[in-house]
Amino acid sequence: MMEYRKARPDEREAYIDLANYAFKIDFESVIPKVYGKDMDPSAMHMVAADEQGRLRAQVAVYPEPMNVGGFPLRAGYLGIVSVHPRARGEGHMKVLMNKWLEEAPQSYDMLVLYGQRQRYEYFDFTLGGVRIKYTVGQDNARHALNDVSIDGLSIRPLFEIEGAAAFAGKLNDARPSFVQRDEQQMPFVLTGLEQRPLGVLDEGRLIGYLVVGKTGKEITEFAMENADDIPRAMKAYLAHAGTDWLSVLAPEYETELNASLSRFAENYAIETSDMYHIFDFARVLEAYLTLKHRTIGLAYGQFSAILDGQPVTARVDENGVTVERSALPGAGEFTKQQAQKLLLTPHGRFMEARVPAGWFPLPIFWYMADKF
Incomplete structure (x- = not known):
């Protein structure tokens, strides 16, 4: 008889092993904000356990309290949807998803996930939100940023810089909308999903940071203390990375970032942001x-x-x-x-709906560092 329930603390190794086996990655290193050595995320995991107590499937929800335009919002990011290969096709994922959807309204205003569209439409998730993706290349820097000086700027690993965690927390909390990030966890948050946080320094003083993907060709988070420094930081990072082209992801509501990038980017695309x-x-x-x-x-x-x-x-x-x-x-x-x-x-x-022009879609966006 299969038992569907929350995971116990003594099952920590078992549910991490199941996730590692299903996804072929090491979750303790890939998502340290959740699975770091001192973490106990057991209560986040809904599991299917067989009569021998073996975990055959799991679905987890990571709590992400938000501040959206000064309004508190209770969000949860759903992930780690994994089924043991020998238990596939037995309906465990469906049961666990539905159990979460029955329980979640008590704690959350909405759930978020990233996954195959039709798979999660069965559970009433909708692909949407707004993400703007800019493409910037060396030619853009050479021409549009020709008069922009990067003298004195340097790029260094963010958490090699004293006070970086507090600085990153301050910039995050200054955004018009943000997931609350614990300062002590900031190094784990910004290095999750194989990302690299880089500090931008001006004459040795930290003035902003970038979070880049594994290849260094995608900036998933661009945060500067002063918006006037965005072109300088962009030109400096292009020189630092030595790549011909890179992309920059931005939420629609960060107007200063978009205004700056739009002045010199080669192109842009408006995309969806999660389900x-x-x-x-x-x-x-x-x-x-x-x-x-x-x-x-x-x-x-x-x-x-x-x-x-x-x-x-x-x-x-x-x-x-x-x-x-x-x-x-x-x-x-x-x-x-x-x-x-x-x-x-x-x-x-x-659709046949009376809506004032421009109200929808709502500008919902998730930074890569806040995903699960």
């Missing part, structure tokens, strides 16, 4: 409409609907954003998948 399952539509709407209103800007107007059985009315006027848990007479009704498609993608324009 989302919303439990509390009113809270998610209020958080991200507020964020968008304070950064990108929103047209005045109102939107009223019943989203997955939850009535909401959102308004934007001279006083800002307000969201009520009620719907106006005649408000449209949408299933969870329809509601998430409307809020999280640009495809709402193909």
Whole structure:
């Protein structure tokens, strides 16, 4: 008889071994913020254990409390979906996913994951959000940044620099939207998923940092104390990396970063950012409409609907954003998948919904360092 339950602390080695076996990687080194030697993430793991107590499958949710435009949001990142090869096809993943989805609304406003679209649409996750991907090359630096001086700038491994963790925490907390990061865990957060955090120094003083992927050709996080230093840091990193081309990922709501990159990047693409399952539509709407209103800007107007059985009315006027848990007479009704498609993608324009221009998609974005 299979038992579906939370993992016990004494099973730490077993659930890590199962994940390593299924994904063919070493999770203790790849995601140290969760699986570091002194961590006990047992309560995050929902497992399937057979009669001999062997773990045959697991699904984990990593808590990620957020601040979105000054609004607290409870998010969880779902991952480590793994099934032992000898137990595949027995339905364990489906049971564990559904158990999490039954339990999660007590603790989370939404869950996030990265995975194959149709696989997780069965569990009412929707591919969406907004990520802007810029392409920058040596020719851009040579011409558009010709007059930008990088004298005095240097690039060094971030955590070789004194005070780097506190500095990175300060820049993260200054963002319009951010996942809360513990300062003591910052080296593990920014080195997860085989990333390399690099400090940008000006005459030896730390002025910003970049997080780059394994090959060094993708900047997954670009944080500068002063936005005017973004072109200098970009030109300095291109020289440091010695690569012809690289890409830079940015959230839509970091307007100074986008304004700077857009002035010299060769090209850009607007992409999706992960998959989302919303439990509390009113809270998610209020958080991200507020964020968008304070950064990108929103047209005045109102939107009223019943989203997955939850009535909401959102308004934007001279006083800002307000969201009520009620719907106006005649408000449209949408299933969870329809509601998430409307809020999280640009495809709402193909739906019969009365929405002020530019409100959706909501600018939801996840930095690589915060993924699980």
